[in-house]
Amino acid sequence: MRIDLDADVAEYALRLGDDALILCQRLCAWVTHAPTIEEDLALSNIALDLLGHARVLLAHSGRLDGTGRSDDDLAYRRAERTFRNALLLELPNGDFGVTVARQLVYAVYAGLLYTELELSHDAELAGFAGRAAKEVEYHQMHAARWTVLLGRGTEESRRRMQAGVAHIWPYAAELFESDELVRRLAANGLGVDPARLHEPWEKEVAAVLTEAGLAVPSGSWRATGGRSGLHTKALGPLLADFQSVYHQYPGGTW
Template sequence: MSTTSDTAPTAETVRTGPDPDLATHLLRLGDDALVLGQRLCQWITRAPTIEEDLALSNIALDLVGHARTLFTRAGRLDGTGRTEDDYAFTRADREFTNALLTELPNGDFAATVARQLAYTHYAVLYYEALAGCADTDLSGFGARAAKEVAFHRMHADNWTRRLGLGTPESARRMQAGLDRVWPYTAELFDEDEVVRRLVGAGTVPSPGPLRAPWEQRVGEVVGSAGLTVPAPRWRARGGRTGLHTEEFGPLVAELQSVRRQFPGGTW
């Protein structure tokens, strides 16, 4: 995107008034990041090595940071004035709109790697596209988030190859992890009326066209690991409309446990 003075976006390109569609879209992206970050936090003290304990913790912190930024903007756009804490700690599980992929239980380490592989390749593509939008707040966030998630992607790529090319047992587990998460990947690229209106107005990029490069990139990683890209016979959907897996309720309860125990508490 050009940075010359006659073409660079200005402060006027930032949407500050009510925009329910954009608020909904940002809330979905924020929920993806928050829920996945919470899942990764469950590895703390349980990761295979102390290095991975630290790596997954840092990835989770990046994701929570993304959620905070997205929630803050959504609160300004939906007319409610809700804060990042309101979104994270006061909604019921049916009010979360994350993709089902991000809430899947961790499983073994290979299953977590498979989930990370699928999500990070999608997130880098989408945030890179978001970096080209006219809204300066969104473009700036997209550029920063894409750089951070690129490191998460590299971590997932390396572990996919390491497990796939390791022992027969590690390869079996990595393939099983891929098979487990792949039916949940298509939802990342779905477009409903909210997204179509935003795309039509040129506000945000369309996720649908990103599926082909996503398939190519993850396919290259999976192939280089000596593994097979799954071809699921079914696909999951429902997370964007608040329909979640049975494991999601306990995850939300864990996320909100301190706030529920000490409502109105400050630290």
């Protein structure tokens, strides 16, 4: 890897790591609140997978950005405006339909992304992607199953599932935003330009929604800003809770 691209890879890994970290925190909030005990376990296992993804990606970012920061440093010692996650992942959980819709949207995207990232010339990213793609395959199957189950269930479950899809849909577009950094990394065989994933993502998600008897939302406004540190009002409280123990006991070990 060319040394002048290290900073780009560090920023890229930070974006992907923040996505996984923030979604992990959101899913953790379902523990003891999910519809069934089995879902408590399923969502907590998915959250643990995402935490593992975040640790690898954030540690890689810290090694390459010249600061030597660890994954814990990047998770606990950054302010809100320095997080680079997509806005979709920080949205409040809402009801179960909203969470399932978000899981479907993100898991299909992540599956496509990691499958392509396995070809990265960055050995760390390629190795990570190979492992993560297998885990995300389960996340995708879990979300698709619940989407169909709720969509074809009762009138109330169908209404809530459709409402969940409509609620998160405007935030999905940000996952596929392209900029100079990702295009440069893609041109050098290091990263994936997410813009080229949108068409296959749309087909996969639409197929699940159709099977569930749900409508694909029509065009609407598109959320943006997370990649540049402009977040919704939901992120601040989430970080305050997530980082609270560190701020009370900085440098503490257990």
